[in-house]
């Protein structure tokens with residue numbers, strides 16, 4: 463695997479097409495690796511990036527303490543035969559014009575008001591620089607991939623945005639670098655976030671949305687979770703469900719022992 467440490471070095475690479483790009487913030491887990499594996503299987507070459515993007519962290523968030531495991535990450539990517547790893551210089555996120563996305567005033571955007579500006583601003587820079595045929599994201603960050611798809615369509619960028627299924631720990635907890643902040647027992651306990659939204663999806667067949675949300679909220683609060691949001695909305699536009707809705711998103715963000723965890727499930731109608 464070739465490691466690229468500057469934009470100029472990146473510009474001199476002649477990627478074999480079609481090639482895919484997997485942007486990450488490192489501390490790689492099976493969720494990230496599933497994206498790299500998919501990219502390896504379906505594209506001629508794969509470039510992964512590791513960059514902890516300061517623009518997407520709020521003032522009181524964990525930018526400074528975000529887990530960094532570069533040596534291990536490099537080994538994991540080499541094991542998968544990833545072709546290139548891009549490690550941008552620290553000033554990569556400086557002097558960029560902030561891009562304001564659509565769909566960012568709900569769900570995670572409410573408690574993290576500048577988060578998606580930061581994500582989209584850096585992804586725009588990556589896409590214009592690397593110009594990959596495809597860029598891969600996990601569905602755990604449902605809102606993130608929807609925002610990026612919408613932007614890429616609107617700007618007619620020539621990169622296909624591909625979203626792949628959530629990878630889970632044995633307990634059901636969605637894989638996330640932030641799971642590292644929790645003990646093994648806590649991660650086991652947090653598996654019930656997924657059972658809760660699975661039950662909610664089942665209940666939607668027979669109960670009104672309001673009741674489903676109330677029941678799920680009570681369940682999680684009784685299990686020790688603080689709820690940031692628990693929403694049942696239209697998966698295509700993150701708005702209220704209407705008669706036209708053909709895909710429902712059940713999305714949840716909770717805080718457990720100071721750790722913020724998100725998860726979601728899609729119900730096709």
Ligand code: PAF
Nearest residue numbers: 485486487515581584603
């Ligand atoms: O999902 C992430 O890890 C980040 O938001 C991303 C897409 C790498 C942008 O910094």
